[in-house]
Amino acid sequence: MYRPTDKMSDLMCAEPQTLSVIARFGIPMGVAEKTIEEVCDEHQIAIDTFLAVVNYTTGDITTPVSSLSAATLVNYLQAAHTYFLDFALPALRRKLIEAINTATNPSRIPLLIIQCFDDYVKEIQKHMMYENQYVFPYIQALLQHQKPTYDFETFAKQHGAVNEDNITAKLTELKNLIVKYYPSDTANNLLNSALYDIFLMEKEIITHCAIEDNLLIPCARLLTQHNQTSVRQLSKSEDAKEELSEREKDVLIKLVDGMSNKEIANALCISVHTVITHRKNIARKLQIHSPAGLTIYAIVHHLVDINNLKE
Incomplete structure (x- = not known):
């Protein structure tokens, strides 16, 4: 497991599979002797999230979800989608076309291989574009x-099942076509290299989807729970804030009964100034200012009996 005090250069050299992962966080080469923490601070990257993704890529999956930054994780995954869709998959397709040499090979199998690859890419695109949107x-x-x-x-x-049924199945079919049925009398170094890249791509995308399953989805669920709790707490707070005090209810009842400020003060044994303050609080809390509106509120909330109101 890599830690904040480890050197970023040591991570890059010891775990080459993390090079593209690190790049997706926006970290370039030239990290000198800086620690992972120093590099993350320099690029304003949430270090716990960076280490969670890196350690997951290298086989450690023990990071607590509560320590993750959803914003950093989403930025990383968006960059990963751009990497796969705009760079890695198009580059692999060009290499595969060059390797199977459709122009000189009379068999239809090379064309079917490309078609199978394109079907695989379409599933990847469909999956990633949906998440983007x-x-x-x-x-x-x-x-x-x-x-x-x-x-x-x-x-x-459905996320994991969709990956298994659509993406993994099509990639398995592609590998089988090349390994079992590609017609060739001699070894093809370029095709071997392309096939090896397909295996690497498969591993990268499986890891990418696993990060979504085990980091993004739990993180989003936790964020949803926090938001729902905050909304409920805010609602309770607002309800409490808008509720009239018992003294304010007393003042409102007297107002609805047609009393003046002085009459209310005498009836409740408080000062006229206090009555005015209560009236301001009532208007602010209820957002009601007219006598008719206050009367309706008092009736609806059973503060007064409509049959006892003065005409």
């Missing part, structure tokens, strides 16, 4: 204390 905006809305209506739980429950 719905899942990440949902989490970003939660971070802004909004109440998005997106059904996150349905996505969360």
Whole structure:
């Protein structure tokens, strides 16, 4: 497990599979002798989230979800989607086309291999574009204390199964086509290299999806719970704040009964100034200023009997 005090350069050299992961956080080369913590501070990256992703990539999955930054995690995953869709997959397709040499190979199998690869990419695109359009905006809305209506739980429950059924299955088919059925009389170093890259890509995407399953989804659920709790607490606070005190209710009853400030003061044995203060508080809390409006409020809340009101 890597820690904040470890050197970033040691991480990069010892775990080459993390190079693209680190780059997705916006960290360039040239880290000198700086620690992971120093580099993260320099680039304003939440270090607990950085270490959670890096350690998950290297095989450690013990990071508590409560320590994660949802904003940092979403930024990382968005950058990962850009990496896969705009760079890694197009580059792999070009390499695969060059390796199978569709122009000189008379068999239809090379074309079918490319078609199979394209089908695989379409599933990846569909999966990632959906998250870009719905899942990440949902989490970003939660971070802004909004109440998005997106059904996150349905996505969360189906996420792993969708990956297994659609993405993994198509990649397995692609590998089998190349390994078992590609027609060739001699060794093809370029094809071997492309196939090896496909295996690496598979591992990267599986890890990426696992990070979403085990870090993003629990983090989003926790954020949702916090937001719901905050909304309930705020609602209770506002209800308590808007509730009239017993003395204010007494003043309101006298007001509805048609008494003047002086008459209310005499009836309740308080000063006229205190009556005026109570009236201001009543108007502020209820956002009602007219005598008719105050009368309706008093009737609805059973403070007065409509049959006893003066005409």
